[in-house]
Amino acid sequence: KRKGFPEVIYGEGKTAEQIQAIFSRLMTHHETVLATRISKEKAEQLVPQLVHVTYDECSRTLLYDERKSFRSYGKVGVLCAGTSDLPVAEEAAITAQAMGLEIARFYDIGVAGIHRLFDQLEQIRTCDVLIVVAGMEGALVSVVGGLVQQPILAVPTSIGYGASFHGVAALLTMLNSCASGVSVVNIDNGFGAAYQAALISRIKKE
Amino acid sequence: KRKGFPEVIYGEGKTAEQIQAIFSRLMTHHETVLATRISKEKAEQLVPQLVHVTYDECSRTLLYDERKSFRSYGKVGVLCAGTSDLPVAEEAAITAQAMGLEIARFYDIGVAGIHRLFDQLEQIRTCDVLIVVAGMEGALVSVVGGLVQQPILAVPTSIGYGASFHGVAALLTMLNSCASGVSVVNIDNGFGAAYQAALISRIKKE
Amino acid sequence: KRKGFPEVIYGEGKTAEQIQAIFSRLMTHHETVLATRISKEKAEQLVPQLVHVTYDECSRTLLYDERKSFRSYGKVGVLCAGTSDLPVAEEAAITAQAMGLEIARFYDIGVAGIHRLFDQLEQIRTCDVLIVVAGMEGALVSVVGGLVQQPILAVPTSIGYGASFHGVAALLTMLNSCASGVSVVNIDNGFGAAYQAALISRIKKE
Amino acid sequence: KRKGFPEVIYGEGKTAEQIQAIFSRLMTHHETVLATRISKEKAEQLVPQLVHVTYDECSRTLLYDERKSFRSYGKVGVLCAGTSDLPVAEEAAITAQAMGLEIARFYDIGVAGIHRLFDQLEQIRTCDVLIVVAGMEGALVSVVGGLVQQPILAVPTSIGYGASFHGVAALLTMLNSCASGVSVVNIDNGFGAAYQAALISRIKKE
Amino acid sequence: KRKGFPEVIYGEGKTAEQIQAIFSRLMTHHETVLATRISKEKAEQLVPQLVHVTYDECSRTLLYDERKSFRSYGKVGVLCAGTSDLPVAEEAAITAQAMGLEIARFYDIGVAGIHRLFDQLEQIRTCDVLIVVAGMEGALVSVVGGLVQQPILAVPTSIGYGASFHGVAALLTMLNSCASGVSVVNIDNGFGAAYQAALISRIKKE
Amino acid sequence: KRKGFPEVIYGEGKTAEQIQAIFSRLMTHHETVLATRISKEKAEQLVPQLVHVTYDECSRTLLYDERKSFRSYGKVGVLCAGTSDLPVAEEAAITAQAMGLEIARFYDIGVAGIHRLFDQLEQIRTCDVLIVVAGMEGALVSVVGGLVQQPILAVPTSIGYGASFHGVAALLTMLNSCASGVSVVNIDNGFGAAYQAALISRIKKE
Amino acid sequence: KRKGFPEVIYGEGKTAEQIQAIFSRLMTHHETVLATRISKEKAEQLVPQLVHVTYDECSRTLLYDERKSFRSYGKVGVLCAGTSDLPVAEEAAITAQAMGLEIARFYDIGVAGIHRLFDQLEQIRTCDVLIVVAGMEGALVSVVGGLVQQPILAVPTSIGYGASFHGVAALLTMLNSCASGVSVVNIDNGFGAAYQAALISRIKKE
Amino acid sequence: KRKGFPEVIYGEGKTAEQIQAIFSRLMTHHETVLATRISKEKAEQLVPQLVHVTYDECSRTLLYDERKSFRSYGKVGVLCAGTSDLPVAEEAAITAQAMGLEIARFYDIGVAGIHRLFDQLEQIRTCDVLIVVAGMEGALVSVVGGLVQQPILAVPTSIGYGASFHGVAALLTMLNSCASGVSVVNIDNGFGAAYQAALISRIKKE
Numbered sequence A, B, C, D, E, F, G, H: 001k002r003k004g005f006p007e008v009i010y011g012e013g014k015t016a017e018q019i020q021a022i023f024s025r026l027m028t029h030h031e032t033v034l035a036t037r038i039s040k041e042k043a044e045q046l047v048p049q050l051v052h053v054t055y056d057e058c059s060r061t062l063l064y065d066e067r068k069s070f071r072s073y074g075k076v077g078v079l080c081a082g083t084s085d086l087p088v089a090e091e092a093a094i095t096a097q098a099m100g101l102e103i104a105r106f107y108d109i110g111v112a113g114i115h116r117l118f119d120q121l122e123q124i125r126t127c128d129v130l131i132v133v134a135g136m137e138g139a140l141v142s143v144v145g146g147l148v149q150q151p152i153l154a155v156p157t158s159i160g161y162g163a164s165f166h167g168v169a170a171l172l173t174m175l176n177s178c179a180s181g182v183s184v185v186n187i188d189n190g191f192g193a194a195y196q197a198a199l200i201s202r203i204k205k206e
């Protein structure tokens, strides 16, 4: 495990009891502990038991963060088109933050209203790495990729219906993106994109 | 069949002999006859036999067009990103023309170089209907759809490799487009898009 | 956004609170506001809060419509085979109406009882555009397409079981339709078909 | 094997030598021997070697038929929409004939020109069983099924392009047919449909 | 509709109220009315309202049958391997019976215990048509098909897990059966197989 | 690598030159060298260059085997239904032999003629392990599995057409087999089944 | 059924009543009875009714085991990467044990922490057969296969999200494993792997 | 386009004439021009026409590189398991080099012989970014990912047969990798991985 990286627990398929046991054990040795995919129900059991822990309902993360100082390893921009992609975008943002990155959120950047993307381009270009989260047809990745020179980590989301096939349409769009400088993680894997962004950002500091 | 619409022969899976027989029979009664999906080999057999007929290698169409006057039923814009999509774009363009539409070609309009799209936007907006042809990830449809108010007929193409799955990725992108005002035809079906464009354009004149 | 088009909210994945906030904000500036994919539960929360709003259970739409005058931009026919396709057909119909189209409903037009289609053909041909909604095998589109000269917007529905694969069978049928003049929208996307019908109809008036 | 049924050799993946060996051995003991899926190249080798044998290029069948008397076990109608489905339709027709059925061919019966179907309906209804062969979207099966009371054996064909997926679209259409009285065989399996038709027809005579 | 055939209502996606309305209307004009896909909950509402109606929980059918005399049009054998396939097998059996067929049930005929199939072969061969219902890998169809000369209607079921893909594995097995004389209906479509069996059996009596 | 196991070269995608180089190097140190997936063309180049090497056209293997003594580690039965599966069955047989197993071939054991299976059952039961090779619908595996108590290694083959999907139908059948004691290798992977059979047989001798 | 093998009931899709009836009947004649896929709810009904029976919540098995003596037929190693795969791994372990195998569990052997695998390699190599259970990407199978000479039975699990497609990704990985000596069972089929392991182990003792 | 990045031509689907025209035009203005996916046949036409250009048969690239000085922007490791993955690995390597990266090749690093990976680990860890190329089951990515802290760009290749589905199996494995710090590009897209590696490496220098 990389120095300065938090311990991370994947909450899906674990009971609240299992999570609590792992979480409190890790808290005794680490400054930062993160659990992802924590449902509201489990959080309600866990938060009273684990002191100094914050639950974020949107991203479904549970974070213990007692870092004395915050040394930024870089700045990651998280882009998405709107409310339905927020849980995945926020999973990425919270994870990236726990891994020592500064976060810039661009959450109203959809292909349907492309001028909003242009309005923010200056800001977007100040980031080291970009995480682009998109469901339905995932075209946002290609558009952003054509406009910037940052490496893009693309995250398809499972939102949509019919022929979106739970994220497969967006995944394929991203894998086939005509823009260079795009690599892709699993459907809904905000965590994975953030982790990769953190590894990338570290290169520059070491 | 609509008044003023050409007779159309689908050449795939027919021998040159079969096509010649049908074509010459139709030529005796109609001003315009179109054959699509004609390979270069078949064309070399057919052109010497069928007088007043033009073969277009790119679109793989064979056209007999003896219309005395050209009454335009509307103007269709055909958009694509570059050389690989040309055969499908041209199948659409030639078909639309044979059906009495004016054609405006926008063939360098890719998501990767989005400024070229903006440069042409004024021109694109003068069309009644748009045909957007795109392979790989098909994002062009959503971008154009977000910028214009014309109905868009989206044509996925089978170009690409790997996870493009012979046009399936582009097809899914288009079906899931976040832009409203998009409907889709079969992979590589330039003809179908043009026919639909012609039907749509006729509404206004009748 | 087109002049005279309503604002539309996509209700799926938004809480009743979120929908209410957006809806009431839009009501202050617009004559017509439409929300689609509103479950009965959410509607029960929303209707008492939003005055002058009508919920339609079948189409799952919430409509605020204070247009002073109704100027028809055209007439759209909505066709389907029976009860199971009604929610999608009605999403199309209500949306089209909110967008300034006259609606003619043909809701008992199945391939299994083809004479009913013939009985209504005269009426169907008075429309400018047709929306054909069909699940299971989607053959209705090809049959209607062979009989009329209107552009057809085909909407596959997710009803059926087994090898219908939640609408994929109907989607493929429609994309492969042997009838010309058919373009397709996403599975269950009645809204999208109606929007496209409205764009098409506007051509004629402008 | 049923009394009166021919021996059948499946030619695909067998060399001309292998086919000749099996064929001539069977000819010594049987009045009727049929080989299917015989390419033109193999036929050119085989026909000179096997006396009293007829090759049919369209259906790609090789038939030895020395029946003294022809006792008809029933009448099967074979329906399809046109030239591209002929090889499969003819594989069905030739096989059925070799199995002792009378054949009525209806080869211009497409959904796109539905009046031709109505013109022939009287004749179609004189058959005991129907084999309906269709590619692309396969809608013909549902239309015929809604009009007649014969059992229908549906054969999807692999013709088409793009989202026809080599017959899968037609296969799904047929499996999901809203018409009752339809059962389906493998893509391009004209032989299988004819064999089943022969079994069905025998019931009545025994 | 064929003389002597019952009216059939497809219950899926209809409310108890809708079913009751259709059912009682049909009861006033027909001797036999059948509804399929009726959940236990709906049946509990319906049975008290509809006199002379029988609900069968296993097949999920509701039957009204006041035929004065029972004229058998033939005998259909229904075969399956065990408990999990019973709902589909019984949907077929009850439907076939309502359509005037005699039923012979063979419900312990699995490939895993093939001797039980051999024990019953004599009985199976007395039927006119066979309906073979099978889930998981669907091999039963090929085994039975190799042993008998009756036409087989194969019904894949959606039981199983993992790579059974809700009936797709069984469906493919059946479509590819090496045994001749097999045609296939949709996954879980016991009704469709019975209807086809009834049409087939009628041939012989007419 | 296990003691007594041959070196194996996978020939696909290697040039004749590359194969020759590897093969002759291995021959200097090993008693047995096997190359699989060697086309006839490559073999014609290779055989004259590599002394003491045997090419088998059916299995497409090239074998160098200078073992002084043959110690049998067990007996494997290889079963298939007929000519089309032979290349895969023989790849398995030749590989198994090179790995020190005795081979019993049962190559006419199809579900369509099940009595031939019963005739050989006594012999089949003398084997330690069985390799069952089957294409199309793959039902043979379940039938054999229900009759014997040997572990079965199932090999789907890519033969067939239409809905056999190049071996996927057979693969799914085998993964879903109702018979216990079946495990599966990749489509056409006769080599893999033989290798696994050899590992299994070794257990008993060690 | 093999001598010394338990009777096994597949609990999925059977009611508690059905299971109890079968289970108690088998208990009167057999020393060992196993039921798999028993939910906690059903177990709560069953355990009080069936004396001497043990329910294991993790593996969802119900076991009656009154064997007087335990004769080990071999030793199977069960390997997996962690908590999410435990239910399938334990289904395999409990089944194997009921079938007379010794079990060695290696439950923290993930590709992500490969040193733990190396630490246990000595122990793993003492087994006769290995069952490797893995979800997500299933890479564990190839890694273990490259390090040991035991036959490996690979079990993909349905855990994961997005592009794991309920176990399909792991299934494909395992079928394509570059390591020789791997054969695969259905997704989540711990039972099937254990049964195969028992058959394999018996070879050596007989 | 990034400063110092070469112009790149995608050769697939372009004629030699088209490529030559674009290539020579670019050569007049740029120090480095790269064309990928150039078949040997096209190269034989092109090389004599374009001076100072090198064709590499394995990677199928054509490179013009007249950079005066080579400033390294970082070091990328390219890993694969052997000969069949070389074309994709070399497309990545040549591209990366043209983009100003130092290349370290690790081309015998397969999961089947894991010790070779361990032998090179020290060297691998000296790289800034890793490109891991793998076909068949793609497990290499997870293994490497568990051992190093560099960001990994995973490239699935289309080699393999049967259930490898032309690279889909490897693609899914990589998307589901249990190792963090992995992002994926399209099947066979060595170019895309290299471009992304170059963008990532630039961060550190700017």
Ligand SMILES: Nc1ncnc2c1ncn2[C@@H]1O[C@H](COP(=O)(O)O)[C@@H](O)[C@H]1O
Pocket: A082, B178, B179, B180, C008, C009, C010, C011, C036, C037, C189, C190, C191, C192
């Ligand atoms: N049923 C629907 N299906 C697809 N798109 C819809 C639907 N209803 C509304 N939309 C689109 O969703 C947009 C609003 O999305 P949102 O801002 O998320 O509420 C509208 O402008 C429409 O373009």
Ligand SMILES: Nc1ncnc2c1ncn2[C@@H]1O[C@H](COP(=O)(O)O)[C@@H](O)[C@H]1O
Pocket: D007, D008, D009, D010, D011, D036, D037, D189, D190, D191, D192, E178, E179, E180, F082
């Ligand atoms: N076109 C066909 N498609 C499917 N099965 C066929 C076809 N032609 C023949 N068959 C079957 O193949 C058997 C002969 O197979 P074989 O012994 O391999 O020549 C016949 O008895 C038929 O059952």
Ligand SMILES: Nc1ncnc2c1ncn2[C@@H]1O[C@H](COP(=O)(O)O)[C@@H](O)[C@H]1O
Pocket: C082, D178, D179, D180, E008, E009, E010, E011, E036, E037, E189, E190, E191, E192
């Ligand atoms: N279980 C079933 N599966 C498929 N089709 C059915 C089923 N039950 C009834 N049907 C068909 O559905 C028709 C009635 O549909 P509906 O008018 O929607 O009730 C009947 O005439 C049958 O053709």
Ligand SMILES: Nc1ncnc2c1ncn2[C@@H]1O[C@H](COP(=O)(O)O)[C@@H](O)[C@H]1O
Pocket: F008, F009, F010, F011, F036, F037, F189, F190, F191, F192, G178, G179, G180, H082
């Ligand atoms: N037909 C085959 N299918 C799958 N794997 C094979 C086959 N033949 C050989 N192999 C494997 O490929 C390895 C050799 O690969 P290579 O070094 O590329 O020649 C052998 O050790 C076997 O494990």
Ligand SMILES: [Mg+2]
Pocket: A144, A145, A146, A147, A148, A149, A150, A179, A180, A181
């Ligand atoms: Mg870019």
Ligand SMILES: [Mg+2]
Pocket: B144, B145, B146, B147, B148, B149, B150, B179, B180, B181
């Ligand atoms: Mg628009």
Ligand SMILES: [Mg+2]
Pocket: C144, C145, C146, C147, C148, C149, C150, C179, C180, C181
């Ligand atoms: Mg029409």
Ligand SMILES: [Mg+2]
Pocket: D144, D145, D146, D147, D148, D149, D150, D179, D180, D181
């Ligand atoms: Mg009918």
Ligand SMILES: [Mg+2]
Pocket: E144, E145, E146, E147, E148, E149, E150, E179, E180, E181
């Ligand atoms: Mg039979």
Ligand SMILES: [Mg+2]
Pocket: F144, F145, F146, F147, F148, F149, F150, F179, F180, F181
């Ligand atoms: Mg067995």
Ligand SMILES: [Mg+2]
Pocket: G144, G145, G146, G147, G148, G149, G150, G179, G180, G181
């Ligand atoms: Mg091994």
Ligand SMILES: [Mg+2]
Pocket: H144, H145, H146, H147, H148, H149, H150, H179, H180, H181
């Ligand atoms: Mg790592």
